[in-house]
Amino acid sequence: MNLQLRYAGVMKDDAPIRRSPVSLAECNLSRSFELIGDRWTLLILRSAQHGLRRFDDFQADLDIPRTVLSARLASLVETGIMDKRAYREVGQRARVEYPLTKMGRALALPFMAMTQWGDKYLGGKKLPLTLRSRTTGGKISVAYVDEKGRAVDMTDIEIVIDPAARRRAAKKRKPRTSA
Template identity: 50%
Template sequence: METPPFRRQSPVHISRCTLAASFEFLGDRWSLLILRSALFGVRRYEDFHIELGIPRTVLADRLKRLVSAGLMVRHDYKVAGSRPRKEYVLTEMGEALRLPFLAMRQWSEHWVGQGRTPPMHLVRKTYGAGVHVAFVDEFGRIVPADDVTAGFEEWASSPISGD
C-alpha cells in the first residue's frame, strides 16, 4: 500500500472512523488478551486467570464488558462433585475477530519478533500448506499491498453532529 500524501488531519473524521470505534469497543490490553485466549479455546474463568495472570477483579470486569458488548456469552457448566460455574464462549461477532487477530500476529512476527522463530504457524487442514493473511479482491484474487488504495466517501471527513 503506498504511503499516503502529507495531511494535517486524517481524511476520515475520528467520530466516523470504524477502526477508531473498534478500538473503543474492544477495550484495553486485558480485553484483547482475553479474546486472544478465547480464540485458542480457553473458556473458563479460572483458566483465563491462570493463563493471563490477570487480577480477578479486572478479569470479572472485562468478561462482563465483553459479554455486554456481544463478543462473548456466558454458559453454565458443572464438573462432577463441584458447584455449577460459568464459562465464556465467543459469539459469532467474537469469533469474527480471528482474522484481524491473525493479521496482527503476522505483523508482530515480522516486526516485533526480532527474527525469532514463531511458536505457531498456520497451515491449511486439507494439505498442510502454510497460510497467511493477505489482501484479496472481490473476485478472490490476492492483491499486492502496493496495489491497494483507499476510496473515501464525501461525508467521511466531517464529524457526526453532536461530537
Template identity: 40%
Template sequence: MSPRVPAVTENTPLCSIERSVDVLSDRWSFLVLRNTIHYGQTRFGEIQKSLGIASNVLSSRLDALVDAGILTRVDYQEPGARRRERYEPTPAGADLRVVLAALQQWGDEHLPRTDGPTMLRRGRTGGPIGVGFVDEAGRQVPADEVRIVPSRPAA
C-alpha cells in the first residue's frame, strides 16, 4: 500500500514547520516514531507495551502517521496465528531520524539527566555523532552562522 500524501489546498499552511507540527502534533506521535525508527519496534503490541499507551490512542496515532505517509502498514503472519499488521517507516518516516536525533541532542544538552543520556549517537567507527547544519560542500556550519531567509517576496 503506497502512502497517502496530504492534499495541498488553499488552507494548507505556507510554513513548513507549521505543516510538520500539524502532522506530528503531540508527544505520542514522537514517541511512536522513536520506537519504530530508532528501536525497530513495528508491531502494535510491542509499541503499546513499551510506551504504556492506551490502545485507542495508539491506533489513532498510527492511523494519522500512516495517513501522513510517515509509516506504512505491512501484513505479516506468525505460523498458526492470524494475519496482523506491522508499521514500517516510509522514506519520509526514515528522514525523521535526523529530527528525532536533533531533539535527543537538544534534550541531552539542555535537559540532561543527572546519570547521563540513555541513548548515544555513534558512527561506523563508534565515535560520537552530532546533529547540525551542513553546507553544500559537506562542511559543518555553526548554528549562529545559519540564516533562515524567505524563499519568495512577502505578499
C-alpha cells in the first residue's frame, strides 16, 4: 500500500500529468460521486449499511435536518440505491421505510475499503468495527485480487485506459478574464 498506481506503458514518471485521462462525464468514479458524494448522503448510507431503514431513525441517528433527509432519501430512491416501500408493525398503521436495494448493499465493499483506510490513518489502536470469517473466524479485509481470487501486490498493478474513453479535445477553455 505504498506506491501510487501507475498507468500502463508510462515510462517517464516525473513529467507532471496535467489532465485526468478520463473525462468527468465518462468516469464511473465521478459519476458515483455525483450520486452519493456529499456528506449527508454518505452518512445516510452508512446508517443504512448498518440496517437502518426509517425516516425518524435516520434523523435521530445522524441528527440531520429533516428537510435534508427528505431530499436525500428521495434522490437515493430515484437513483435506485434505496427502495421506498410500506411496512406495518402490529397494531400500527402502514408507514414508509427505505431499505437498500442490491445496488445500495453493494456499496458495502467501497465503504469497508474506506473504513479500512480510516482505521489505518485516522483511528486509534482499537478498531470499533471489523470483519471476520464465519467459518474460520479469521480476519477479513479488502484488497486487490487477480482473476483466481489471489491477493496481489500494488506494485504488480497497472492502470489501463480504454483509448475510446480518452479525454477528448477539451471544449475550448474560456479565457481567464473575459471583460
